[in-house]
Amino acid sequence: MKNSYSKSQECKLESGSKIVGKWHSHPYKIVRTLGAGATGTVYLAESAHGLVAVKVGTDSMSITSEVNVLKHFSKVQGQVLGPSLLDVDDLVTQGDTYPFYVMEYLKGEPFIFYMQNRGREWLGILMIQLLGDLQRLHTAGWVFGDLKPDNVLVTGPPAKIRWLDVGGTTLIGRSIKEYTEFFDRGYWGLGSRKAEPSYDLFAVAMVMINCAYPRRFEKQGEKPLAFLKQKIEQESLLLPYRDVIMNALQGKYENAASMREQMVKAVSKSSTYKHIPQKKDKDQKPVKNAKKNKKQRITKKERKSSYFVEIFLLSSFLLLVYILYLFGQMM
Structure with missing residues (x-):
């Protein structure tokens, strides 16, 4: 050229x-x-x-x-x-x-929009895939740099994260050339802008937080880590991954593979958190001469409860199958 x-x-x-x-x-x-x-x-x-x-x-x-x-x-x-x-x-x-x-030209849905229109279990699944791809990028000697929802797209089916813009990619060891404050550990005072794997992993944690807070927020106070921890604990979407997110914010992961391993464990433990609350039946003595229509109502309730349990078990099974499929794609 x-x-x-x-x-x-x-x-x-x-x-x-x-x-x-x-x-x-x-x-x-x-x-x-x-x-x-x-x-x-x-x-x-x-x-x-x-x-x-x-x-x-x-x-x-x-x-x-x-x-x-x-x-x-x-x-x-x-x-x-x-x-x-x-x-x-x-x-x-x-x-x-x-x-x-x-x-x-990649056709798909913006990441935040996708998450808002899908079940919350997709957050862990897509982050596992993202971390696997980041591991390969880091191994090749690059850091994504400006990692944020605006720069990724969810294509499929099957659902898969793809990058839209690689303008922020930086060789490991150099200074990050492009960043967005909310996803930048330098802005939060939690690290430098040196291009290294932990920089991208911090951004992954902030991407997860952004899913819970689509409008984002600015740092407050003199203890940004405590502030972010409070934000994490206030959102049920983030609670299953709280420890993983906090470790990434503090730069405790040496590489993306380590964070991915912990994310897999978090997903496996939270795969059944879509718990369908069951009302406990109160101990009641049978009433003599009960009307037939009352018995029919009870039967309908039992069938409805059984239906939701079946749907829940089927959803859990499909989720497990999909996770195994993604693992196979990333091997």
Whole structure:
């Protein structure tokens, strides 16, 4: 790719506009803007092979770094979060040159929206998968950096977390180049912004907290850890994972695999927390000459109770099968 890129302004493409790569001559028609970040803007576009996502940037070094990450993803496709890399080229428009790359367009639901419309047991399941993928990323020498619900999508079925933007990925040992305060341990005073596995694991904990508090919140007081602990204990969604979250916030996990192992244990212990409360029958002496319709009402109650128990057992079984399926996909 050419090195003389325009850094003076962002490249803004209108819906309906057509671009052609300088080197590969692949045409793309812009449909709409998907999102914008510090390193560029992502567009939904039409290509000869269907819908794709095109990221146009101004900084060639940042784009090259993201391309390198996506190339790593393509080597182990099917077991990673990120989209497939399809093309890398330059865009020349109005005398300026902008680097861009084309990736797979992922269809799915935003993470927070998905959680709000599914059962709470999905939180643990998706976090187990996320931690498995992060372990592979860290092993390859990278840290995600700007890990937050806005940068992930849930695709499927079967449900699977995929990354939307790898702009924050940073080589281990360097300084985090992109972050969002709520998910940044530096903001909370609970660690540095050095790119290391524990930085991403802190963000995983905050992603879980964000599920319970979709509108998020700002830090308060001089003891942020105590403040976060209080927030965790106030939400029933987070209680089954309280110890795992607290350990991640304090940087007690050496790697994602360790946190994933503890998350698996937490899920296994809480897989039946969807407990259906049963009303205790009071000891009552049989009443003589009871009416037939009263007996029928009692029979209906018993059948209804039996129905809920069957549904609960079936749900638990399906949940267990799905967890085993995910484990098989991550091996």
